[in-house]
Amino acid sequence: MQERGVPAKKLWRELREASEDDLHFRDGRILGSMCTEPLxxxxxxxxxxxxxxxxxxxxxxxxxxxxxxxxxxxxxxxxxxxxxxxxxxxxxxxxxxxxxxxxxxxxxxxxxxxxxxxxxxxxxxxxxxxxxxxxxxxxxxxxxxxxxxxxxxxxxxxxxxxxxxxxxxxxxxxxxxxxxxxxxxxxxxxxxxxxxxxxxxxxxxxxxxxxxxxxxxxxxxxxxxxxxxxxxxxxxxxxxxxxxxxxxxxxxxxxxxxxxxxxxxxxxxxxxxxxxxxxSLGRDGYRKIVAKCMKNTALIVDRAREAGIEPVVEPVMNIAAFPVRDIEGVQRALEKRGWRVSTSRTPPALRVVVMPHISAKAAAAFAEDLVAACRKLGT
Ligand SMILES: Cc1ncc(COP(=O)(O)O)c(C=O)c1O
Incomplete structure (x- = not known):
């Protein structure tokens, strides 16, 4: 630890730089986390x-x-x-x-x-x-x-x-x-x-x-x-x-x-x-949020299906997993396009969590990139 306290301005810069290195839900590109932007x-x-x-x-x-x-x-x-x-x-x-x-x-x-x-x-x-x-x-x-x-x-x-x-x-x-x-x-x-x-x-x-x-x-x-x-x-x-x-x-x-x-x-x-x-939300507010997430999940699953990519199971919630052939390859290709997704082990699959910070527009763009990556690497 340094002897004297760091001036607030410098410290603030350090904190801002660290935060800038983090990913943020508000950017709407994270489909690999079960957390989201709080209200x-x-x-x-x-x-x-x-x-x-x-x-x-x-x-x-x-x-x-x-x-x-x-x-x-x-x-x-x-x-x-x-x-x-x-x-x-x-x-x-x-x-x-x-x-x-x-x-x-x-x-x-x-x-x-x-x-x-x-x-x-x-x-x-x-x-x-x-x-x-x-x-x-x-x-x-x-x-x-x-x-x-x-x-x-x-x-x-x-x-x-x-x-x-x-x-x-x-x-x-x-x-x-x-x-x-x-x-x-x-x-x-x-x-x-x-x-x-x-x-x-x-x-x-x-x-x-x-x-x-x-x-x-x-x-x-x-x-x-x-x-x-x-x-x-x-x-x-x-x-x-x-x-x-x-x-x-x-x-x-x-x-x-x-x-x-x-x-x-x-x-x-x-x-x-x-x-x-x-x-603040009440049942009605949560219902709307869940409905939005489910709609966007369905959008991704439908687009994937049209391209011959079937999910492991029909999603019950806003999580979909696709058992594509080259899971890590597709994950990397999506990362290059700015998306973050995760993988599942049982069974091995590309795992997508469609949280409230994902808009319909983002879901459609993601589905397009997912299909393109799978086409390139083989489904
Ligand atoms: C079903 C289930 N249980 C437990 C946990 C652990 O939760 P936490 O990370 O809040 O401790 C998770 C996290 O994703 C989960 O999905």
Whole structure:
């Protein structure tokens, strides 16, 4: 560290230069991220609550109220009653916390999840000294229910089901999984991505996936993905708040008696941002955003299909994957045209996430470049 402070002007230049080297959602070229440009009101809320710390809630009664209200809004959206919960930094923390609770309340050591579950479940198993039993997926890359029934043992603490898989946006058969888990194991639903998409799709097309299913014990959803809030903002909701007792630790020097969060000092700007996004948009606002993303996803899939490029599965959400022959080649060709896309492993494919920062015009231009790259490199 230098001895004297750097003048603000110079420092500002340094910061601006660093920011200029970053990619920005506002440029409308990123189709490889599950995050997006937050709503302006969420951005404002974030800066207003920068110094709040919900790790010490007695000092931050206003922020604490916002957190409770946010959880109430989400419980209503997810058909839950008297749920426990709190804001977490992301679904990784949410998944770890849920599995920690499951381990301590059941006193068992196994987690069962499909191979298509997010890698944060592997982190959780490792950190918690639990055994992860990975089971196959069905033809549509959703958890295979027969494999789950066979894999569950008396040592199964928890099952992780996904509502919106990272690679394809698929929804596991949560109704059937819930039936299998009821009174047998803790069922955690990872709705990191799908949590702010599924409630706003055409209800007739969406199978049950939330707290309407009696077997669902906990659920995580990220407001910093399709929730339009700032990073980090995610929510862990638990059907029975008593589950938190299993992970409670005394917090002697703070204004709370116990802490049940993995983190001590706890992000609170994200709490305010999530609250602001939800209050500002309402169901109607989210419905419009999701409809736009789905329309643009369909546009890309239709154009690709016309050129003979079939998606791995018909997209349920605003994620499409194309199993083209030269995945990295196409990815590089698109990057040269200014687009950022990612890849999936199961199955190997070019993965496109069509977030709210992608306009219809950008989606059409992207589809054209995708088709051209595939034609050049062979589909
Ligand atoms: C299904 C799923 N679960 C968990 C995560 C991890 O979320 P985070 O990066 O917010 O910790 C992701 C991230 O993409 C995800 O798609």
């Amino acid at each position: 302006p009101i969420a951005r404002l809320a974030h800066t207003m609550f920068l110094e709040a710390n919900l790790g010490n809630p007695g000092y931050y009664k206003g922020t604490w109220r916002l957190e409770r209200e946010t959880l109430r809004i989400l419980a209503d959206l997810l058909h839950g009653k008297n749920l426990g919960g709190f804001t977490v930094s992301g679904a990784t923390e949410g998944n770890i916390t849920a599995l920690w609770m499951a381990r301590n309340t059941t006193r068992r050591k196994e987690i069962v999840a499909a191979k298509t579950a997010h890698f944060s479940v592997q982190k959780a198993a490792d950190l918690l000294g639990m055994r992860l039993v990975e089971i196959p997926h069905d033809d549509e890359y959703r958890l295979d229910i027969d494999a789950l029934r066979k894999a569950m043992t008396r040592d199964t603490a928890a099952v992780v089901a996904v509502a919106g898989t990272t690679e394809l946006g698929q929804v596991d058969p949560i109704d059937a999984i819930g039936e299998t888990c009821l009174d047998q194991a803790f069922l955690h639903v990872d709705a990191a991505f799908g949590g702010f998409v599924l409630p706003f799709l055409d209800k007739a097309k969406v199978p049950r996936w939330d707290f309407r299913i009696p077997g669902v014990s906990s659920l995580v959803l990220d407001a910093h993905k399709m929730g339009m809030a700032t990073i980090p903002a995610s929510h862990l909701l638990v059907r029975e708040a008593k589950h938190f007792e299993g992970i409670a630790v005394e917090s002697p020097y703070l204004t709370s008696v116990y802490q049940t969060s993995l983190l001590g000092t706890r992000n609170s700007a994200g709490v305010a941002a999530a609250y602001a996004a939800m209050r």
